[in-house]
Amino acid sequence: MxxxxxxxxxxxxxxxxxxxxxxxxxIGEMQAFELVITLIIADLACIPMSDVSIPLIYxxxxxxxxxxxxxxxxxxxxxxxxFKRVINGKPSVVINKNGVDFxxxxxxxxxxxxxxxxxxxxxxxxxxxxxxxxxxxxxKLSALAKPNYDQKERSLAMLIIDDGxxxxxxxxxxxxxxxxxxxxxxxxxxxxQKVGVMTVDGKGMVYLQGKNKKYLTFNIDLGEVKW
Amino acid sequence: MVKxxxxxxxxxxxxxxGAIFEQTYILNEFKEFSIAxxxxxxxxxxxxxxxxxxxxxQRNWExxxxxxxxxxxxxxxxxxxxxxxxxxxxxQYQNYEELADKLRVIYDLSKQIPQSFRVKFENIF
Numbered sequence: 001m002x003x004x005x006x007x008x009x010x011x012x013x014x015x016x017x018x019x020x021x022x023x024x025x026x027i028g029e030m031q032a033f034e035l036v037i038t039l040i041i042a043d044l045a046c047i048p049m050s051d052v053s054i055p056l057i058y059x060x061x062x063x064x065x066x067x068x069x070x071x072x073x074x075x076x077x078x079x080x081x082x083f084k085r086v087i088n089g090k091p092s093v094v095i096n097k098n099g100v101d102f103x104x105x106x107x108x109x110x111x112x113x114x115x116x117x118x119x120x121x122x123x124x125x126x127x128x129x130x131x132x133x134x135x136x137x138x139x140k141l142s143a144l145a146k147p148n149y150d151q152k153e154r155s156l157a158m159l160i161i162d163d164g165x166x167x168x169x170x171x172x173x174x175x176x177x178x179x180x181x182x183x184x185x186x187x188x189x190x191x192x193q194k195v196g197v198m199t200v201d202g203k204g205m206v207y208l209q210g211k212n213k214k215y216l217t218f219n220i221d222l223g224e225v226k227w
Numbered sequence: 228m229v230k231x232x233x234x235x236x237x238x239x240x241x242x243x244x245g246a247i248f249e250q251t252y253i254l255n256e257f258k259e260f261s262i263a264x265x266x267x268x269x270x271x272x273x274x275x276x277x278x279x280x281x282x283x284x285q286r287n288w289e290x291x292x293x294x295x296x297x298x299x300x301x302x303x304x305x306x307x308x309x310x311x312x313x314x315x316x317x318x319q320y321q322n323y324e325e326l327a328d329k330l331r332v333i334y335d336l337s338k339q340i341p342q343s344f345r346v347k348f349e350n351i352f
Contacts, residue, residue, distance in 0.1 A: 001246040001298075002346045010351070053301035057249075061242065068238050071231045078228060 095133035099215030126157035155202035268330035
């Protein structure tokens with residue numbers, strides 16, 4: 001019985017560390033320790049239930065151990081910011097007044113594509129729509145829209161350059177080639193490799209941000225292409 | 228928070244109590260069984276073991292097994308039952324050498340099995 005208890009503790013803390021190291025993307029909407037418990041508890045309940053040769057007490061002891069850990073984590077969470085940060089992590093501001101914070105994205109094992117996807121899930125279809133975006137410790141994205149967001153005509157932004165790499169498939173949507181993109185970039189003193197993110201929406205509005213630079217928005221002529 | 232602490236303490240007390248009971252129970256049951264097995268093995272070596280005594284040991288084990296299954300996976304103690312059945316057979320045919328061998332294996336198992344439930348490095352990892 002003590003052996004199972006100790007083994008449960010070891011597995012719990014191993015999973016907890018792994019989940020925390022994997023970053024917010026893996027967590028979904030739960031806190032790390034809640035996800036760990038959810039992952040383990042299903043199997044713990046299943047195995048002794050389905051395998052009659054395993055004493056039921058094995059499942060009961062493990063689940064009780066998880067319950068104790070859950071209660072303990074909840075108490076530690078309330079004990080102060082230090083424990084809360086260790087257990088749950090802290091929210092990350094991934095978009096601020098200067099644009100996308102690439103370092104914060106990297107810290108959370110995310111890239112611009114993940115950020116844009118999370119923004120779309122939150123109802124924002126362009127990086128230019130928000131002043132601030134925060135990845136909460138439970139993996140959810142919270143965003144503060146720009147003051148004029150409600151009056152603005154909205155359009156889906158296409159990712160054209162992601163971390164210095166041109167997305168060839170998306171170039172087809174805006175009917176431009178690499179040379180046209182390079183020309184736009186050179187007008188702003190940038191090279192493809194130095195671009196952190198570039199998006200173009202259906203109205204021709206470009207969101208351009210060099211690595212470690214403030215973002216800028218401007219319009220380009222998309223000709224007949226509109227979406 | 229007080230409620231959480233109380234539930235933790237209660238759960239820990241139940242687990243600790245259960246663990247102490249489990250360890251003590253398993254050790255005692257196997258200790259009793261190993262003493263009975265050793266005694267029968269000595270009789271088998273002297274060729275004075277009877278079928279009734281072997282059947283009694285088998286019955287004794289079946290009684291213990293019923294409760295031990297609540298703490299030990301069935302597969303871990305399955306062999307003892309099988310060896311005992313063979314031992315009864317050897318005793319009926321007065322094959323004392325084979326009977327003593329079987330009882331020695333059963334005795335070794337009854338010493339080893341409780342060890343796999345103790346708090347030891349090799350059992351945890």
